[in-house]
Amino acid sequence: MLSKPDEHGKFGIFGGKFAPEVLMTTVEELEAAYNTFSNDKGFRTELDSLLSTYAGRPTALYFAKNLSEMSGSKIYLKREDLVHGGAHKLNNTLGQCLLAKHMGKRRIIAETGAGQHGVATAMAAAVLGLECEIYMGTEDIERQKLNVFRMKLLGAKVNPVDSGSKTLKDAINESIRDWVTNVENTYYLIGSVVGMHPYPLMVREFQRVIGKETKVQIVDAEGRLPDTIIACVGGGSNAMGIFYEFLDDAAVELIGVEAAGKGIETGEHGASICEGTDGVLHGMYSKLLQDADGQIKQTYSFAPGLDYPGVGPELAYLAESGRVKMGSTTDEETLNAFKILSTKEGIIPALESAHAIHYAIEEAKRKSGTQRDHLIVVNLSGRGDKDIYTVAQVLGDRREEGYV
Amino acid sequence: MTLEDKFKELKAQNEKAFIGFITAGHPSAEATSEIALAMIKGGVDILELGLPFSDPIADGVTIQRASESSLSAGMNTDLYFEVAAGIKGVEKVCLTYYNLVLQRGLEQFVHDCESAGITGLIIPDLPVEESKPLLKACAGHETDLVFIIAPTTTEKRMTKILELASGFVYVVSLLGVTGERARLSDAVRPLIGKIKDLELSRDRPQIPLAVGFGISKPEHVRAVCAVADGAIVGSAFIKMIEERAGPELGDRKALLTEIEAFTMSLKQETKNTR
Numbered sequence: 001m002l003s004k005p006d007e008h009g010k011f012g013i014f015g016g017k018f019a020p021e022v023l024m025t026t027v028e029e030l031e032a033a034y035n036t037f038s039n040d041k042g043f044r045t046e047l048d049s050l051l052s053t054y055a056g057r058p059t060a061l062y063f064a065k066n067l068s069e070m071s072g073s074k075i076y077l078k079r080e081d082l083v084h085g086g087a088h089k090l091n092n093t094l095g096q097c098l099l100a101k102h103m104g105k106r107r108i109i110a111e112t113g114a115g116q117h118g119v120a121t122a123m124a125a126a127v128l129g130l131e132c133e134i135y136m137g138t139e140d141i142e143r144q145k146l147n148v149f150r151m152k153l154l155g156a157k158v159n160p161v162d163s164g165s166k167t168l169k170d171a172i173n174e175s176i177r178d179w180v181t182n183v184e185n186t187y188y189l190i191g192s193v194v195g196m197h198p199y200p201l202m203v204r205e206f207q208r209v210i211g212k213e214t215k216v217q218i219v220d221a222e223g224r225l226p227d228t229i230i231a232c233v234g235g236g237s238n239a240m241g242i243f244y245e246f247l248d249d250a251a252v253e254l255i256g257v258e259a260a261g262k263g264i265e266t267g268e269h270g271a272s273i274c275e276g277t278d279g280v281l282h283g284m285y286s287k288l289l290q291d292a293d294g295q296i297k298q299t300y301s302f303a304p305g306l307d308y309p310g311v312g313p314e315l316a317y318l319a320e321s322g323r324v325k326m327g328s329t330t331d332e333e334t335l336n337a338f339k340i341l342s343t344k345e346g347i348i349p350a351l352e353s354a355h356a357i358h359y360a361i362e363e364a365k366r367k368s369g370t371q372r373d374h375l376i377v378v379n380l381s382g383r384g385d386k387d388i389y390t391v392a393q394v395l396g397d398r399r400e401e402g403y404v
Numbered sequence: 405m406t407l408e409d410k411f412k413e414l415k416a417q418n419e420k421a422f423i424g425f426i427t428a429g430h431p432s433a434e435a436t437s438e439i440a441l442a443m444i445k446g447g448v449d450i451l452e453l454g455l456p457f458s459d460p461i462a463d464g465v466t467i468q469r470a471s472e473s474s475l476s477a478g479m480n481t482d483l484y485f486e487v488a489a490g491i492k493g494v495e496k497v498c499l500t501y502y503n504l505v506l507q508r509g510l511e512q513f514v515h516d517c518e519s520a521g522i523t524g525l526i527i528p529d530l531p532v533e534e535s536k537p538l539l540k541a542c543a544g545h546e547t548d549l550v551f552i553i554a555p556t557t558t559e560k561r562m563t564k565i566l567e568l569a570s571g572f573v574y575v576v577s578l579l580g581v582t583g584e585r586a587r588l589s590d591a592v593r594p595l596i597g598k599i600k601d602l603e604l605s606r607d608r609p610q611i612p613l614a615v616g617f618g619i620s621k622p623e624h625v626r627a628v629c630a631v632a633d634g635a636i637v638g639s640a641f642i643k644m645i646e647e648r649a650g651p652e653l654g655d656r657k658a659l660l661t662e663i664e665a666f667t668m669s670l671k672q673e674t675k676n677t678r
Contacts, residue, residue: 008533016533016534017531017533017534018502018529018530018531018534019529019531020461020462020528020529020531020552020554021528021531021532021551021552021553021554021556021557021561021565021576022462022552022554022555022556022557022576022579022580023556024531024533024556024557024561025556025557025558025561026556163465163468163469163472164458164459164468164472169459170459173459173460173461173468176461177461177464177580177581180461180462180579180580180581181579181580181581182579183556183579184556184579278506279503279506279507280501280502280503280506280529281459281503282459282461283529288503290503290507292507293480293481293504293507293508294457294481294503294504294505294506294507294508295457295458295475295480295504296458296459296503
């Protein structure tokens with residue numbers, strides 16, 4: 001069932017091109033350029049070389065022995081946190097920057113929430129000699145200072161966005177406005193499997209390398225495919241990246257984990273598939289967190305990469321069809337998993353990825369004691385250096401309250 | 405009256421259309437009715453009433469701020485139609501984003517437009533490719549789906565758009581979002597020329613062309629009306645409302661006088677343009 005969009009860029013009813021007319025010609029050009037270059041041998045060779053010699057691929061598939069022992073199933077971690085820059089984001093930005101360069105666009109713009117996509121874009125733009133401007137909500141700038149500074153060091157200009165909720169969705173709005181204005185020389189580099197066609201397809205294809213490597217590595221290590229693959233879901237790029245290669249392997253359970261924030265019942269969360277309804281935002285028909293009129297709701301997660309009211313259309317489609325199962329994890333549970341992975345395995349995960357770690361530990365406990373070892377692969381999509389301030393703040397507050 | 409009839413009527417009087425945009429509910433639902441009345445007194449031909457969306461990607465900061473203030477003051481889709489229905493004596497079109505139409509249900513939204521006397525719908529994030537379901541919902545109703553043509557629109561796309569267009573075509577004058585600009589974009593004249601050439605090669609009456617984005621001054625309106633059938637002014641009104649709409653009734657009165665005078669000065673430029 002390898003899902004491909006149809007000629008209108010739709011996965012079932014999801015996806016499409018709900019873009020302002022001024023962008024439509026550019027979107028058509030992008031689609032044509034992507035179709036040409038993705039099949040071009042020279043382009044592939046150049047990208048593969050960057051991925052291996054610059055990004056550090058393939059990344060390791062690590063057997064988390066201590067985590068496995070404490071939870072009762074075998075847990076492997078796909079170490080995307082080891083990609084240059086500290087997250088899977090570079091896989092996509094290298095691909096798209098290379099595409100932009102081949103298309104003759106000299107200026108790259110991008111939005112960022114956690115700052116990881118911004119950093120990855122700034123890196124790819126630097127190495128390929130392109131100009132780079134990043135839009136970021138002021139709320140996110142405040143909680144991701146480290147990444148803001150990294151982007152600046154990498155030569156990118158960071159444009160603060162002070163409208164709306166001052167987070168990722170508003171940074172996307174502002175990027176689209178810049179794109180609309182400078183469409184002739186500017187390439188808009190979307191960081192997740194969201195937006196108008198062909199972005200969801202293109203980003204998934206550039207991230208697909210995660211699943212391809214995982215498949216080979218797990219068979220090497222265990223002689224079989226995993227029982228379960230777990231990934232966190234904000235827009236869905238790391239999830240689609242690892243899931244896609246396994247879609248046709250019906251026995252492999254695929255689970256996406258959304259941000260339950262302060263708890264689903266509080267309404268302060270980012271669980272667009274679990275709690276959302278169908279609608280159109282940022283160029284795509286997908287699952288959205290919205291009110292009855294269709295106004296987009298404010299989302300919340302302490303992991304800025306999951307703080308988004310929509311999700312990639314292909315993932316919405318796969319979840320609705322039942323192929324991908326969805327779950328959610330609160331801030332509190334995530335923080336616990338963050339501490340466990342740090343102290344038991346010596347790996348500080350990104351708060352986004354720690355959502356998946358929590359779900360994996362719980363899943364491992366549920367499946368422990370089955371006849372053969374239950375085999376779980378978690379996509380550890382990023383490392384947690386960027387989150388240490390957030391975590392310190394949360395822990396600090398609690399100390400005052402006497403929790404820790 | 406249909407939108408095309410309105411353009412015809414104006415043409416018979418040797419006038420072009422002056423189209424004014426305001427965001428419903430900015431700064432309040434009550435004020436919107438008063439502001440609309442001032443615009444009508446000033447001679448606005450078509451009132452473009454924005455139904456605010458939380459994430460207006462085609463709009464600049466001015467309209468985004470107005471949308472945010474309107475929504476936080478309690479504007480919603482039900483209230484919008486109430487306000488719209490109360491405004492009489494002018495042609496009305498609704499500008500909003502597709503998600504709001506979708507959530508109400510396409511048929512229901514079109515039905516509510518018709519009940520409120522709204523004869524046109526402008527949806528900036530609904531390109532011709534995705535427009536089929538809404539076009540179907542509009543069929544048989546007196547509500548036209550107004551399409552947009554931009555400077556980047558290729559001839560192939562223009563042909564497709566002109567085939568499906570009704571009411572009028574909204575010609576975006578520049579690359580960018582809505583908002584005031586010091587001078588009129590140079591792209592307008594050649595763009596209108598290109599559309600007209602395409603229209604001439606087709607065997608059907610020409611559809612009216614109204615130009616928007618970056619038009620804020622009487623001289624812009626005159627220049628636009630020399631080549632097109634109408635001019636659209638939005639952000640300049642919003643800015644005026646934002647700056648002058650104080651909490652006191654006295655402030656409101658001064659604003660309304662100013663809106664009326666501004667409308668009149670813009671409408672004047674649509675007369676005797678040939």
